[in-house]
Amino acid sequence: MAKPKVLSAKPGTQNNVPRRDNILTFTAPEGEPVKLLDFLFASMPDAKRTTVKDYLKYGQVMLCGQVSTRFDDEVRPADEVKVNTTRQFQVFSHPRMKLVYEDDDIIVVDKGYGLLSMGNDKIKDGTAYSILRDYLKRKDPRNKLFIVHRLDQATSGLMMFAKNVQAKETMQHNWNNMVLERQYVAVIEGALEPSDGEIRSYLAENSAHEVYSTGTPGEGQLAVTYYHTVRSRKPYSMVELSLATGRKNQIRVHMKDAGHPIVGDKRYGARTSPLHRLCLHARTLRFVHPITRRDMKFISPLPAGFSKLV
Numbered sequence: 001m002a003k004p005k006v007l008s009a010k011p012g013t014q015n016n017v018p019r020r021d022n023i024l025t026f027t028a029p030e031g032e033p034v035k036l037l038d039f040l041f042a043s044m045p046d047a048k049r050t051t052v053k054d055y056l057k058y059g060q061v062m063l064c065g066q067v068s069t070r071f072d073d074e075v076r077p078a079d080e081v082k083v084n085t086t087r088q089f090q091v092f093s094h095p096r097m098k099l100v101y102e103d104d105d106i107i108v109v110d111k112g113y114g115l116l117s118m119g120n121d122k123i124k125d126g127t128a129y130s131i132l133r134d135y136l137k138r139k140d141p142r143n144k145l146f147i148v149h150r151l152d153q154a155t156s157g158l159m160m161f162a163k164n165v166q167a168k169e170t171m172q173h174n175w176n177n178m179v180l181e182r183q184y185v186a187v188i189e190g191a192l193e194p195s196d197g198e199i200r201s202y203l204a205e206n207s208a209h210e211v212y213s214t215g216t217p218g219e220g221q222l223a224v225t226y227y228h229t230v231r232s233r234k235p236y237s238m239v240e241l242s243l244a245t246g247r248k249n250q251i252r253v254h255m256k257d258a259g260h261p262i263v264g265d266k267r268y269g270a271r272t273s274p275l276h277r278l279c280l281h282a283r284t285l286r287f288v289h290p291i292t293r294r295d296m297k298f299i300s301p302l303p304a305g306f307s308k309l310v
Contacts, residue, residue, distance in 0.1 A: 021140075022086045028079045036063060037071035039081060059088040065102040067091055078294070090139045094131055100158065100298055105167040105291045107132060107145075108160050110300045113277045117150040117159065132161060148172060152249065154264075157184070157282025158300050162290070170290035175246070180295070181286035184241045184251055185230075185302055187279035187309050188260040189270060191237045195229035199254040203247045210267070211249040213257050223247040225254045231310055235272075236263060238310045240283075251280060263309065275305045 026043040028034075034042075040052050040061065054060075059067050062082040063075065067089045075081060080103065082089075092099040096112040111117070111128050118129040129147060136143035146168035148160050162168035171178055201213035204220035214220045224244035231238055237260070241251050252268045255261050261269040263279040286297040 020086070021084055024083045024085065026081045026083075028075045028077050028081065030077045033074040033076045035071060036061070036068060036073040036075055036081070039075040040083070043081070044083070055083050055085070059091065060084045062089050066099075090135065092132075092135050097128055097131060100300075101296075105163055106160055106289070107163060108158060108285065108296075108298055111151055111156060111159050113154055113156040116153045118147055128159060129161070136163070149175075149246065151282055152252075152278070152280075154278035155184075155280045155282060156300075156303060158285040158298055159282070160285065160287070167290040171287070177288075178290065179285075179287045181284055181297070182243050182246070182282070183284035184243075185238065185281050185283045185306065186241060186251065186255065187236050187238050187263045187306050188255055189235060189263060189272060190260045191232045191234075192227060192229055192239065192258060192260055195232075197227060199225045199227065199258060201254065201257060203250060203253060205248070211247070211253050213253055221245070221247055223250045223254070225251055233310045236309045238306060252278075274309060277305075279303075279306060279309070281306065 024044070026039070028039065037053070037056060040056065041049065044052055053071075056069055056071060059069060060083060061068055062084075063073055064079050092102075096115045098110040099107065100110050101108040109128065109132065116123060116127040119125070119127050124130065129145065133145045136145055144163065146162040146165065148162050148168060148171045151157060151159055160171070162171060201223055202215065202217055202220035203211050203223045204214050205211050213223075222245060226242045226244065228240045229237055230240055243250065249268070252262055252265055255265075256268040261271075264270055264273040264275060265278050265280075266273065281300065281303055283300050283302060284298070286295070288294070289296050
């Protein structure tokens with residue numbers, strides 16, 4: 001009787017064979033940057049060089065939270081490199097959202113405009129939260145995801161999520177101290193005078209869920225927005241906005257108060273919408289990592305249409 005034929009396959013590619021991931025984690029020491037493949041050889045001296053090359057070739061190596069297959073990617077001091085010796089890392093892919101960074105505790109994404117941050121009474125699926133949750137569950141059904149902060153549905157840009165309760169609570173309970181920089185870019189109608197400044201008011205919300213400014217401290221929460229005009233070309237201006245507070249619809253209301261609503265923001269007074277979207281983008285997010293305490297900074301590319309308007 002002939003022996004059954006044995007089919008060879010790369011680690012983790014066999015069908016219908018559930019196996020637990022075996023992930024090795026290495027941290028780059030102080031010194032000059034090195035090529036990723038050289039770093040792997042040095043970190044895994046007992047592994048065959050062909051095996052290490054296969055790990056890289058078949059998507060089983062992750063550098064600073066991103067899967068890499070490039071042998072010449074630079075590994076810098078304190079960078080984290082992970083190797084899954086079992087199978088390929090799950091790669092996130094979605095047309096409305098880009099995964100910018102992921103580790104054991106947090107996820108940073110670049111959310112597209114029109115995408116809800118999380119579900120509501122009418123919509124449960126197809127939100128930034130549900131998309132990421134499903135991605136994590138595919139990697140391991142035990143994985144969890146927690147909302148840390150939100151972006152308006154119409155706003156694009158950087159958001160952070162937590163993957164465990166400790167990271168979530170650390171960020172939320174110490175938000176003002178942990179978040180070092182949140183910068184937005186908007187295209188507004190007209191031009192602000194002066195070109196740089198501060199807008200301060202108390203924000204409240206009516207029964208129609210519309211946020212408005214009030215001069216009565218007890219009626220709302222203090223909101224402070226700093227702005228800087230980048231450039232102006234009639235009838236629009238591009239402005240950078242930094243938040244000293246993070247109130248709902250804060251930037252949108254403050255631009256309306258200033259008499260220069262954000263382009264496309266009909267809810268708060270805009271008269272024009274040439275891009276058929278709210279022209280507000282969360283470009284920069286810098287914070288202290290809730291577990292490692294590293295200084296983390298991310299910058300999202302500006303939507304191409306914004307520059308064309310000004």
